[in-house]
Amino acid sequence: MSKLTHQIQEALLQNRPILHEKETWYTTKELQWEMTKVQDYLITAGVSKGDRVLVGLPNSYQFISIFLGIINYGAVVVPMNPYMPEIEFLSFIERSKPVFGFIKPEYTNFLLKEEVKRIPLDSFCRVDYDGYTFFDFKELNKPFQREANIEEDSIAILLYTSGTTGIPKAVGLTHEQILETATNIIMSHELKSMDTTYCFSPLFHINAQVVAVLSTILSHGKIVLDEKFSATKFWKVLSEFQITWVSAVPAIISILLEKPQPSEIPTHVRFIRSASAQLPMIHAKRFEQRFGIPLIQSYGMTEAASQICVNPLPPKKRVLGSVGRPVGLQLQIVDSNGRKVPTNKVGEITIRGKNVITSYVEALNQNDFRNGWFHTGDLGFMDQEGFVFIVGRIKEMINRGGEKISPYELEDVIRQLPMIKEAAVIGIPHHLYGEEIVAYIRQKQHDHNDELEQLVIDHCERNLTSFKCPAKVVIVEDLPHGPTGKVQRSRLKEISLEYFQNRQHSSMR
Known part of the structure; x- marks a missing residue:
């Protein structure tokens, strides 16, 4: 058992409400039972530790129970966008090579079509599960490795990030890397058992998986889950469920600014976290002035299991326009020759630490890893107080x-x-x-x-x-x-x- 799986189990011991979805509160006991049911299916299907298991479901209680069940079982979660077109879905299967999967029925129906020649019709079995489908790929994709135990360096999540060549890079995040980032998030956001987060970000992204879900579970908090963001219900949900913090993206901040101000702004919201893209400074200023809620800008990426930098919470100093200070890892700005540049000088952001991968599982090359540092491809600078500012990207993404x-x-x-x-x-x-x-x-x-x-x-x-x-x-x-x-x-x-x-x-x- 890894430290991550041990801490997940410890966090679910005391029976209490933990997750709300569609007018229902689910308890830790119910979540544990669902995770056990998932693991029973994996055992019956002959899935081994280290095998890749596809999860192609929308935001839901089922996604989270399957996600946690796979990780605690010791297999590898391979999340996919549940809304991708069928042809792209077929390419994703061929790329990720799962041995088992949880997918929407329409994808299964697509794979059953005779014209889909690349999938042998005798290579799978299907089992309905709460409106979704188990899909067995073992005959098509042989397992990559077999593990007897869950080690700290065992891969827990496999995600794909497109490179500048257009060929997706496979990022394998280990139990240790994920726990390290979750711990950093809990510490930097001062998460406690009385906190409740509102999660509407897609669960097939590392941000929602680690920032919203795992960090909340490990800090004994609660999650209010929606399939997607809705501007019309946002403030109502925050008030009704006594939400204390939210992880969002700049596009949502912009949408909220364009909507009429709510009649009552909840005072129990400690902060709203902005990540995944650069937040325009004017939007950050307008948001705080209008709603009076601290907007915490941050910076992260899949290769670091999400968070890299984050601004301190009030009353500590925050710098609007900055993505904050590095948390739990080393960060330095370098020139094109890999030499560290002076303060306030623009260069490429490089990182290393316990939560940062040291190579891709699959990629055309490993050029992003040089001399022990991961080169992010992002351009930025660091001021004298250690605040990081991102100014652009080297890569053409x-x-x-x-x-x-x-x-x-x-x-x-x-x-x-x-x-x-x-x-x-x-x-x-x-x-x-x-x-x-x-x-x-x-x-x-x-x-x-x-x-x-x-x-x-x-x-x-x-x-x-x-x-x-x-x-x-x-x-x-x-x-x-x-x-x-x-x-x-x-x-x-x-x-x-x-x-x-x-x-x-x-x-x-």
């Missing part, structure tokens, strides 16, 4: 509301259309989501389709998760290229910003 999107993945999908000669995707600033996706395309000379822009959007929506689809499609005659023929994205972004600014000015005349 698009960050839409906290969702990291590879332009290469989207370009590959667009190029599937026969009339497309070339495609280049970038992110441009957006007041609500941080960035929005713009696809620039060149069509073949003999194809002149007046409806091409909409065709591209429709094609993307059929083949990709919604947040990966372009908000705008622009048809151009040429794209900026470098000496080697590669599209110059920085130059394209400059052209794009000028183009949309001119369009905005023209529409205002």
Whole structure:
């Protein structure tokens, strides 16, 4: 038994309400029983410790009980977006190679279709479970390893993060790394048994898994769970359930600022935490001035099991615009040669610590790990008091509301259309989501389709998760290229910003 599994079990010993969903409070005793039921299914199916188990469910009590059950069993949780299109789902299975899975019935029905030739029809069994489905992949995907015991360095969660090449990198987080981050969060947020958090962030992300769920469970607090964020019910939930803290993303902060102020702002909310993307300073100031609730900016990523930096809670000093100070790990800013830069000088953020992975489980290369440090690809600086500021990214990823999107993945999908000669995707600033996706395309000379822009959007929506689809499609005659023929994205972004600014000015005349 690892320290993480031991502490989870210890936190569930005293029978008490722990999780609320859909007008029902579930107790620790009920949660333990559900976890045991999950583990019985795994035993019956022949799942071994170290085997990968897919979880493709929406935010729910079932997700959390399955998630915890798998971790305590010693298998590896492989969370997936439960709303991804069927074709993307099939690719995810082939990439992650689970031996067992908990998925929505519609995915099972898709896999049963005869035209899905890549999945042998005799390679699985299905069992209904509370409206969801068990799916056995063992004949298709042989286990990667067999473990007799759960060690501290045993992988507990396997997540995928897209790289600049567009090929997803597999991040295997160990029991020790997850517990280390959860402990750091409990300490930095001063979480206690009287705290109740409101969780609406997607549970297939590391942020919700560790920040909202595991940190709350290990600190003996309570969770109010919703499938997704709703601006109309946000303040009502905070008041009704005496919520003391919330983990959100900048897009939600922006939405709340655009809505009418509630008649009563609950005074029991200690803070709202902002993570997953850069929060505009003007939004942070407006939020605190309007609602009087401390907004705690933070910084994290999957490779660090979520949290890296966070601002101190009041009455300690906070710096709006900063993601806070490093917590529980080492952070240094380096130049392109890996040398530490002076205070207030911009460079790449690098980290190392007990909660930071030292290599990817699967990746085309391990270049992000050099001399014991993980290179985040984020650009920033640190002031004299140790507060970290993020100013941009070296990598060409698009960050839409906290969702990291590879332009290469989207370009590959667009190029599937026969009339497309070339495609280049970038992110441009957006007041609500941080960035929005713009696809620039060149069509073949003999194809002149007046409806091409909409065709591209429709094609993307059929083949990709919604947040990966372009908000705008622009048809151009040429794209900026470098000496080697590669599209110059920085130059394209400059052209794009000028183009949309001119369009905005023209529409205002």
